[in-house]
Amino acid sequence: xxxxxxxxxxxxxxxxxxxxxxxxxxxxxxxxxxxxxxxxxxxxxxxxxxxxxxxxxxxxxxxxxxxxxxxxxxxxxxxxxxxxxxxxxxxxxxxxxxxxxxxxxxxxxxxxxxxxxxxxxxxxxxxxxxxxxxxxxxxxxxxxxxxxxxxxxxxxxxxxxxxxxxxxxxxxxxxxxxxxxxxxxxxxxxxxxxxxxxxxxxxxxxxxxxxxxxxxxxxxxxxxxxxxxxxxxxxxxxxxxxxxxxxxxxxxxxxxxxxxxxxxxxxxxxxxxxxxxxxxxxxxxxxxxxxxx
Numbered sequence: 001x002x003x004x005x006x007x008x009x010x011x012x013x014x015x016x017x018x019x020x021x022x023x024x025x026x027x028x029x030x031x032x033x034x035x036x037x038x039x040x041x042x043x044x045x046x047x048x049x050x051x052x053x054x055x056x057x058x059x060x061x062x063x064x065x066x067x068x069x070x071x072x073x074x075x076x077x078x079x080x081x082x083x084x085x086x087x088x089x090x091x092x093x094x095x096x097x098x099x100x101x102x103x104x105x106x107x108x109x110x111x112x113x114x115x116x117x118x119x120x121x122x123x124x125x126x127x128x129x130x131x132x133x134x135x136x137x138x139x140x141x142x143x144x145x146x147x148x149x150x151x152x153x154x155x156x157x158x159x160x161x162x163x164x165x166x167x168x169x170x171x172x173x174x175x176x177x178x179x180x181x182x183x184x185x186x187x188x189x190x191x192x193x194x195x196x197x198x199x200x201x202x203x204x205x206x207x208x209x210x211x212x213x214x215x216x217x218x219x220x221x222x223x224x225x226x227x228x229x230x231x232x233x234x235x236x237x238x239x240x241x242x243x244x245x246x247x248x249x250x251x252x253x254x255x256x257x258x259x260x261x262x263x264x265x266x267x268x269x270x271x272x273x274x275x276x277x278x279x280x281x282x283x284x285x286x287x288x289x290x291x292x293x
């Protein structure tokens with residue numbers, strides 16, 4: 001069983017625990033207001049795609065905790081990290097302090113886990129006026145890039161996110177696919193499967209979270225079609241407001257035949273003749289295991 005250490009960090013009240021609860025514990029976006037701030041470090045083991053276990057470290061963002069992370073617990077926190085997710089609050093009133101902590105995290109990661117992949121989420125974008133979002137997001141990305149380069153970090157990915165729309169799922173889908181062994185082999189098989197089915201598009205979802213593992217389109221490789229244009233083809237506020245188990249314990253090991261919006265793929269999802277790969281996989285022997293375990 002493959003176990004991957006994932007650090008989830010960011011200043012207090014940046015939205016770390018809310019996004020984790022929505023993705024992995026089936027919280028509704030509107031219910032995250034009752035979540036308490038994370039104290040110190042909370043550990044969560046999430047089984048994903050059968051044999052992949054995410055060892056998720058949700059790190060509290062108060063200043064006192066960062067002092068502990070950087071000094072007493074430096075090696076414990078930052079050693080053996082497979083992936084770092086750092087969350088920025090777009091409306092933070094202390095951006096300079098935020099970037100100071102961020103640079104400290106980057107230095108500790110480079111020192112203890114130099115091969116860790118880095119993902120940066122500029123969160124709560126729904127609080128920015130729609131007409132200003134693109135400009136403000138690009139401006140913040142530029143500041144983040146400058147901070148990364150000043151710390152000697154060149155490889156990272158940055159996303160604007162909100163718990164109220166599909167951006168959260170798009171970002172986390174990209175993140176988790178980086179933890180799947182042999183993902184390129186899986187993508188190749190999915191493209192072949194798309195051709196065999198004569199489908200316009202095939203999408204592979206993880207059953208419990210509805211994160212997109214891979215997708216293929218006829219005549220081309222995977223792109224973001226479903227994640228951006230399909231009016232019901234990706235988890236959005238409609239999915240985040242579905243009733244669900246909120247105790248955080250569920251089995252993520254299988255596949256589901258249903259579309260994340262509650263429609264069968266190929267139905268009224270904005271994607272004609274689209275086949276949910278999970279449905280077909282369950283009926284025809286399916287796609288190969290992506291090299292887990």
